Amino acid sequence: MVNFGQIQRLEHLPAKIAATIGQEIAAGRLKGGEKLPTEHELAKTFGVSRSVVREAIAQLRNEGLLDTRQGVGAFVLETQRRPVIRIDSMDLSNPESFRSLFQLRMPLEVEAAGLAALHHTAEDLQRLDDALGIMRDMDTRWTTEGMQADLAFHCALAQGTQNEYYSMFVGFVGEKIANTIAVARARAELETIVQLTVDEHTAIRDAVALGDMMQAxxxxxxxxxxxxxxxxxxVDSPTDDAKRDCDA
Known part of the structure; x- marks a missing residue:
């Protein structure tokens, strides 16, 4: 069995563990078809809880590196079944790579918000409201559930575009977006950043509900x-006015 060694307690443990396992897969020390140790064994090896390991495995599954089978375990996917494009969590420890992720989010999610304002359904708006409700709730807003609701909001917005490719790409970078949420909370005054985040998401939701593409x-x-x-x-970002001037 691969000897992972205990991991340092950095800002987002699931991402760090996922990156460590991902490196073992990339290096060929964990081969296609090989079964990972159990959640209990991995938790003991890394010195973390099983819930942290479970989240790391879910991240690797979403990235297309693992296949999980109910009641059986997690298996490394064969090379030919893995996605051509993936974002390594370890890359985000580099500030420039972290900035690049935000630069990617800018055109992707700004345009998604505009399209969602035009094309959302009542069900899409309800999903936004459900996520916001969790983010606003004093009992959940400070927890992992609050961070998951933040990500769910962005995914619901992408779904509201009625364009499957927006949902696909936002889903693709979703785990990395979740990492940015976790790091942002770790580095800032928690109460301040959570309230700012709720206010910003509320403004997006209200613009979508009004069908105001530019405001969204x-x-x-x-x-x-x-x-x-x-x-x-x-992060570089042209304003809508500047973009309109260029289009003209």
Missing amino acids: RTAMRAHILGAASRLGLQ
Whole structure:
């Protein structure tokens, strides 16, 4: 069995563990078809709880590196079955790579917000409201559940575009977006950042509900820029006015 060694307690343990296992897969020390140790064994090896290991395995499954089978365990996918494109969690320890992820989110999610304002259904809006409700709740907003609701909001917004490719790509970077949420909370004054995040998401939701494409895009841009600034990142973003001038 691969000897992973205990992991240091850094900002987001599931992402760190997922990255460590991912490196073993990339290096060929964990081969296609090989079964991972049990959650209990991995938790003991890494010195973390089983829930942390479970979240790391879910991340690797979403990235297309593992196949999980109910009641059996997690298996490394064969090379030919893995996605051509993936974002390694370890890359995000590099500030420039972290900034690049935000730069990717900018056009993707700003345009998704605008399209969702035009094409969302009542069910899409309800999903946004459900996620916001958890983010606003004083009992859950500070917890992992609150962070998961934050990600669910972004995924629901992508679904509201009625364009399967937006949902696909937002889902693809979703786990990495979750990592940015976790890191942002770890590095800032928690009460302040959570309230700012709720306010920004509320502005996006209200613009979508009104069917205001430009306001939805503006609100999403403000949220991504705000999140980046709270991490000390500078993200380039043309304003809608500037884009209209270029189009003209």
